[in-house]
Amino acid sequence: MSRLGTITRRTLLVGAAVVAGGAAFGYYSYRRPYENPLEADEGEAVFNPFVKIGADNSITVIAPRAEMGQGVSTTLAALVAEELDVELGAVRVEHGPTSWAYYNAGAMEESVPFAFYNDSAVAQFVRDSIGVVGRIAGVQSTGGSATIRDGYVRMRKAGAAARIMLTAAAAKRLGVPADEIGSANGILTHEVSRRSLTYGEVALDAASEEAPDDPPLRDRSQWRLLGKSQKRVDMMDKVTGAPIFGIDMRQPDMLFGTVRMSPRLGAKPVRSDVTKAEAVPGVVKVVPLDTSYGGGFGVIAENSWAAFRAADAIDVEWGDASYPSDSETIDRMLRDRLDEGGGSAFRDDGDIEGSFADAPADQVVAAEYSYPFLAHACMEPMNATARRKDGKLELWAPCQMPTITRWLCSGVAGIDQTDVTLTVTSMGGGFGRRLESDFAIYATLLAMEADGRPVNVTWTREADTRHGPFRPAARGRFRARLGDDGLPVAVDMDIAAPSVTRSFVHRGLPWVPMVMPDKITVDGAWDQPYTIPSYRVSALDADLGIPVASWRSVGASGNGFFHECFLDEIAAAGGVDPIELRRRLMADYPTAVGVVDKVAEMSGWGEQLPMGKAKGVAFTLAFGGWVAEVVQVADTPDGIRIEKVWAAADIGLALDPGIVEAQIVSGVIYGLSAAMGQEITFADGMVVQSNFHDFDAMRMHQCPEFEVAILENSPKMGGVGEIGTPPAAPALANAIFALTGKRLRDLPLSREVKFA
Amino acid sequence: MQITINGNVRELDVDPEMPLLWALRDVAGVLGPKFGCGIAACGACTVFIDGQPVRSCVMPVGQVSGAVTTIEGLGEPDALHPVQQAWIDEQVPQCGYCQAGQIMSAVALLAEIPNPTDEDIDKAMSGNLCRCGTYPRIRAAVKRAARSMGEA
Ligand code: FES
Ligand code: FES
Numbered sequence: 001m002s003r004l005g006t007i008t009r010r011t012l013l014v015g016a017a018v019v020a021g022g023a024a025f026g027y028y029s030y031r032r033p034y035e036n037p038l039e040a041d042e043g044e045a046v047f048n049p050f051v052k053i054g055a056d057n058s059i060t061v062i063a064p065r066a067e068m069g070q071g072v073s074t075t076l077a078a079l080v081a082e083e084l085d086v087e088l089g090a091v092r093v094e095h096g097p098t099s100w101a102y103y104n105a106g107a108m109e110e111s112v113p114f115a116f117y118n119d120s121a122v123a124q125f126v127r128d129s130i131g132v133v134g135r136i137a138g139v140q141s142t143g144g145s146a147t148i149r150d151g152y153v154r155m156r157k158a159g160a161a162a163r164i165m166l167t168a169a170a171a172k173r174l175g176v177p178a179d180e181i182g183s184a185n186g187i188l189t190h191e192v193s194r195r196s197l198t199y200g201e202v203a204l205d206a207a208s209e210e211a212p213d214d215p216p217l218r219d220r221s222q223w224r225l226l227g228k229s230q231k232r233v234d235m236m237d238k239v240t241g242a243p244i245f246g247i248d249m250r251q252p253d254m255l256f257g258t259v260r261m262s263p264r265l266g267a268k269p270v271r272s273d274v275t276k277a278e279a280v281p282g283v284v285k286v287v288p289l290d291t292s293y294g295g296g297f298g299v300i301a302e303n304s305w306a307a308f309r310a311a312d313a314i315d316v317e318w319g320d321a322s323y324p325s326d327s328e329t330i331d332r333m334l335r336d337r338l339d340e341g342g343g344s345a346f347r348d349d350g351d352i353e354g355s356f357a358d359a360p361a362d363q364v365v366a367a368e369y370s371y372p373f374l375a376h377a378c379m380e381p382m383n384a385t386a387r388r389k390d391g392k393l394e395l396w397a398p399c400q401m402p403t404i405t406r407w408l409c410s411g412v413a414g415i416d417q418t419d420v421t422l423t424v425t426s427m428g429g430g431f432g433r434r435l436e437s438d439f440a441i442y443a444t445l446l447a448m449e450a451d452g453r454p455v456n457v458t459w460t461r462e463a464d465t466r467h468g469p470f471r472p473a474a475r476g477r478f479r480a481r482l483g484d485d486g487l488p489v490a491v492d493m494d495i496a497a498p499s500v501t502r503s504f505v506h507r508g509l510p511w512v513p514m515v516m517p518d519k520i521t522v523d524g525a526w527d528q529p530y531t532i533p534s535y536r537v538s539a540l541d542a543d544l545g546i547p548v549a550s551w552r553s554v555g556a557s558g559n560g561f562f563h564e565c566f567l568d569e570i571a572a573a574g575g576v577d578p579i580e581l582r583r584r585l586m587a588d589y590p591t592a593v594g595v596v597d598k599v600a601e602m603s604g605w606g607e608q609l610p611m612g613k614a615k616g617v618a619f620t621l622a623f624g625g626w627v628a629e630v631v632q633v634a635d636t637p638d639g640i641r642i643e644k645v646w647a648a649a650d651i652g653l654a655l656d657p658g659i660v661e662a663q664i665v666s667g668v669i670y671g672l673s674a675a676m677g678q679e680i681t682f683a684d685g686m687v688v689q690s691n692f693h694d695f696d697a698m699r700m701h702q703c704p705e706f707e708v709a710i711l712e713n714s715p716k717m718g719g720v721g722e723i724g725t726p727p728a729a730p731a732l733a734n735a736i737f738a739l740t741g742k743r744l745r746d747l748p749l750s751r752e753v754k755f756a
Numbered sequence: 757m758q759i760t761i762n763g764n765v766r767e768l769d770v771d772p773e774m775p776l777l778w779a780l781r782d783v784a785g786v787l788g789p790k791f792g793c794g795i796a797a798c799g800a801c802t803v804f805i806d807g808q809p810v811r812s813c814v815m816p817v818g819q820v821s822g823a824v825t826t827i828e829g830l831g832e833p834d835a836l837h838p839v840q841q842a843w844i845d846e847q848v849p850q851c852g853y854c855q856a857g858q859i860m861s862a863v864a865l866l867a868e869i870p871n872p873t874d875e876d877i878d879k880a881m882s883g884n885l886c887r888c889g890t891y892p893r894i895r896a897a898v899k900r901a902a903r904s905m906g907e908a
Contacts (some may be wrong), residue, residue: 068851221903238852241788241827243852248787256782265885281771303782304791305774339862379792379800379853379887428790428853461793658847662893666850669889692797692885701878703891 002296023404034547038062045207047165050080050158057186057200059091067095067234068400068430070721071659074232076151078225078656083159083218085183086199088225093233095424100212136364140553152717153217160215162206169206192448203588229658233425244426246398249385251454255284256304257446258458260311261296261683263466264321264685265547268295280313282306287449291412292507293438293547294467295319298446302479304458311460321685323545330682331370334475334542337496338368344517344539346526350534355490359481363572363613366479367566371558372679373746374471374551380428381464382439386447388413393420394454398427400434408437409444410510431670432550436469436507446748465695470680471509471551472497473544474521476562482532486574487584490534493566495559496542497521503548523555524726529589529621546682552670553722556622560726561675561733561747564618568734569743578734579605579615582628591650591714592619595628598709603630612636612645616734619725624718626650626711629668631704631731633739639754640736642672642704645728650711651718660720661708667724668706673697675729677750701756759820761786772818776810777801779817780826788827788856793884799884801858809864811883827856830863838864842871842901850888859885862898871902 040046043055052060063076077093084091163183171178171186174195182189189196220227237244262268274286274297282302289298297314301307324330357365384397386409393415399405399422406422413420427434443457481490499518517539519526526537551557571581579600586592596619600606603615612635619628630646645665654660655684679696680686690694733744736753744752759766761784770779779787780803789812792800794813803812806822831837835846839854839862839893849855853885858881865872872880886894 066789070850090872229847231844232849234852235847235849236833238849238855239836239859240831240833241856243787245790247791250785250787303774303778304826305778305782308794379790379798379851379885381791418884427851429851431887458791461795504822662847662850662890665892666889669891670887673889690794693795696797697887697890698891699885700881700894702890703889703895706892 013319035172040207043204045203047159047162047207048211050155051162053083053162053166053199053203053206055200055203057198059086059199061091061093063093063095068427068434069399070663071232071656073234074230075659076155076234078230079151079155080159082223082225083156083215084163086186088230088233090186092560097245099617107652120276153267156217157215159451161211161213162219164212164215165206165209166199166202168209169202171212173197173202173205185229197464203678218728226655227653228656230427230656237426245380245428246385246425247380247383247428247458249396249425249456249457251385251387254385254454254456255300256302256307256458257298257300257455258304258307259289259296259298259441259442259463260314260316261289261463261467262294262312262318263687264318265323265468266294266545267319267321268683269316270319272297272314272633274314276315277310277313280306280310283310285449286310286314289442289445291438291441291445292510293436293441298442298448298449298457300455303457308460317614323685325685326683327681330473330544330546331475333544333615334370334473334496337540337542338475338477338494341494342542343494343496343540345536345538346517346519346522347535347537349536350490352490352492352534352536355481356479356492359490363482365570365743366480367569367743368475368477369562369565369745370475371473371561372681373468373473373546373548374674374678375465375468375680375689376431376433376471376551377465377692377695377697378427378429378431378433381459381461382433383456383458384440384443385454385456386440386443387452388415388444388447388450389452391415391419393447395420395422395440395443396425397422397440397443398425398430399437399440400427400430400432401437403438404508405437405440409440412441413444413448422699431552432554435504435550438467438507461692464689465690468680468687469503469547469549471557472500472548474558474562478566479560480570481565482570482574486534486576487581488570488574491532491536491566491570492534493522493525493537493562495522495525495538495562496540496541498544498546498548499541500548500550500554501541504550507547520555522559523592523621524553524557524559524620527621528563528619529592529626530567530585532585533586552667553725554624556620556722556726557671557674558747560618560620560622561729564620564727564730565733565743565745568616568618568730568737572737577606580619584617586619591626592621594711594713595619595626595648597649598711599628599630599646602707602709603632603646605630612739614735614738616731616736616738618727618730618734620723622723622726624651624716625720625723626712626714626718627664627727629724629727629731631728631735633732633735635739638756639738640704641756642732644705644707645672645731646707646709647724647727648709648711649723651720651723652714653717654710659712660710663720664704664708664710664724667722668728669698669703671725671728672732675732675749676702676748676755677748679748757818759784759817760823762825763823768817770817772816774817775813776803776815776817776820776824777812780812780824786826786828790853790856792854792857797862797885798854800854800855802860802884804860804864807864807867809861827859828858837863838904839866839897839901842897842904846893846897846900848890848893848897850890854884854886854888855890858886858890858894860895861903865898866902866905870906872898
């Protein structure tokens with residue numbers, strides 16, 4: 001094996017053993033061994049990769065994480081503004097160039113055997129594959145709910161360093177000691193002599209002051225902005241329809257395009273005729289595509305509609321799927337995998353086999369559960385814009401991992417990375433889907449055929465829905481033994497699913513073998529804060545060959561359902577109230593008990609409800625966020641209505657409570673949408689669903705009322721973007737059980753009940 | 757063909773079969789209306805034709821018989837429509853991609869029913885999908901806009 005392969009594989013093995021939950025969010029130097037990627041414009045001073053100040057007093061903060069709706073640009077800017085002593089409204093926020101300097105340290109990167117300063121693309125990719133996929137995080141990547149945790153120290157230090165340098169420059173200018181100079185609102189004041197200077201006046205001098213190595217940070221009690229809800233910096237654009245998204249990219253002389261890739265994922269055309277397609281008015285060219293994401297065609301045209309029509313008009317017969325061609329067979333393979341046994345136990349407390357060996361039948365609870373493949377269905381379909389001209393490649397893309405995407409596109413184009421620029425646009429949703437690079441690779445390939453003209457390549461919703469990569473389907477087989485007090489003395493969970501990490505790495509580095517058990521397969525089930533004498537959670541890798549990916553909250557997105565519904569069954573079998581059961585099993589984890597108590601109190605748990613209404617509860621710890629949710633449902637003539645959701649989330653520290661609240665509600669709705677009715681199924685090797693008519697999501701009339709409590713007791717800062725999702729499905733299913741007595745063990749719930 | 761977009765008469769050289777959405781976006785360069793589904797299932801492309809909300813992704817441009825208004829014609833940063841202002845006050849958008857369509861539907865609703873009930877809001881807004889789940893804040897913003905327009 002090549003040295004590259006060896007290193008990479010060892011890395012993956014190391015990565016696999018890393019424990020999730022507590023993120024490495026220790027000290028992060030804002031002074032990186034990477035070159036500062038910012039260049040100063042005329043009359044502008046660059047302080048570090050995150051702060052620029054102009055002689056005209058303009059202050060620019062680089063928020064190197066993509067805005068996909070999570071408010072990240074606002075909070076990152078607030079972190080800098082806090083230490084820089086300026087108001088949030090006084091700074092302009094930019095995404096910044098694509099650079100390793102903006103690497104996201106929030107995830108598990110320290111766990112890989114590459115020195116931190118090793119910025120080779122492979123090292124980077126592997127870090128990302130572990131950190132990112134594991135928690136949809138990483139890099140200059142946006143995901144894994146790691147953005148704010150990563151930026152928490154680094155962005156404040158960047159602001160503090162700039163302020164110290166400005167102060168030093170002002171002190172020199174005024175001929176006074178630096179510690180006599182105060183700063184507020186972008187003005188440096190020497191109180192004693194009543195003289196002041198603006199940041200702009202000293203910016204150019206200040207930039208050549210020495211940057212402090214480890215600038216001290218303000219104590220929380222002194223915060224002006226952090227901890228309070230801010231007006232988001234991206235609101236004006238978003239209420240005026242500003243062209244900020246990838247799909248809105250316009251360049252002079254631009255062409256439009258789309259793709260028609262094999263509906264049998266990864267397959268190639270075996271026979272095709274593009275004559276009709278080429279005859280569609282407005283079509284410039286039909287281009288065969290052969291990529292690590294599969295084969296098919298791209299169309300270049302004068303407008304998107306012509307491209308869509310031409311793509312439809314391609315007459316093609318596709319090769320066979322390399323995976324089982326229908327959902328029944330796929331499900332059978334998952335069952336077979338469970339029958340086969342021999343999983344990797346990520347948790348193995350006590351003596352499981354012994355606990356069940358002598359268990360009387362009436363004290364054993366056993367059940368089998370499943371969840372389906374899911375598409376991300378971002379509101380903005382996949383797209384990217386590319387221009388290949390004069391030996392250079394320019395890309396504009398709504399993507400969550402620009403460093404990797406740029407690297408892969410440079411490879412596809414055969415253009416050195418230094419000649420590839422990638423500008424990240426705002427994203428109409430990400431949810432993990434835009435960690436992939438397929439859309440940018442296709443745009444690159446079409447740009448190569450466009451004679452130097454830029455091409456905006458937009459997928460149809462059908463292409464977006466049908467090509468994945470998908471949230472994996474899984475099947476779980478669980479058993480529990482109850483003690484005499486009704487509490488479980490043993491819980492054993494086997495979960496069979498394809499590995500997200502393997503699939504992701506394979507798409508980027510197809511030559512890298514991956515033989516490790518994937519923690520993602522059991523995330524959300526093995527790592528929960530319950531103490532049970534014998535407690536085992538095993539991952540059974542089922543390599544189905546269907547491309548799978550991170551999907552909002554990753555492993556926990558489905559395993560929260562498995563774990564928390566099964567716990568609800570245990571509670572019912574033991575005659576213990578589900579809240580009470582959790583309190584007792586969680587006694588060692590006060591943060592967990594805190595959110596369960598809080599949600600019980602908010603929702604009036606235990607109070608008598610009118611006939612035809614019921615509540616269910618679930619809890620999940622994911623991405624450092626401890627979240628308990630209660631869902632109330634009502635039986636109506638039109639079906640089951642989700643009336644209200646109460647959520648209590650402990651994330652240690654809420655830098656912007658308004659944004660946190662919005663993210664939790666968003667995560668719950670995302671989870672409920674999937675639980676109510678979403679599934680991706682296969683027939684003849686092709687995805688059956690294609691658009692919002694058969695892969696829909698919650699609508700306004702179905703949306704419940706929300707009450708969210710944010711707690712700050714956890715000693716560590718947790719993520720926010722994904723944590724609302726995992727408990728939503730189980731809380732709903734448990735509520736339906738309470739309402740109907742019917743235990744729903746397969747998602748989506750619409751297989752068995754109708755929703756109003 | 758001639759078409760009036762946000763008060764400007766535009767001459768567009770397009771196939772009359774082309775959906776209005778693509779004529780706006782790719783030919784006229786009006787980018788506020790977004791592409792979400794192409795089958796009238798998400799509302800991201802909502803525009804007005806003579807004040808009536810339509811899904812521009814399924815409306816052939818050749819059949820457009822009235823003046824077209826898009827989000828760009830509703831208000832501008834220094835002169836926002838009260839609905840846009842309410843959207844900011846309630847901090848509605850997350851990714852923002854659906855919001856041009858949401859705002860257009862809300863403006864149409866309030867034109868018809870100045871004080872909508874929750875059921876009115878459900879009916880008028882259920883055709884507008886939001887994958888970020890901003891519905892609770894949309895509901896609050898519609899009510900806020902109703903109040904502010906009532907006072908005006
Ligand atoms: S794009 Fe027109 S309704 Fe979805
Ligand atoms: S705000 Fe993202 S889809 Fe609505």
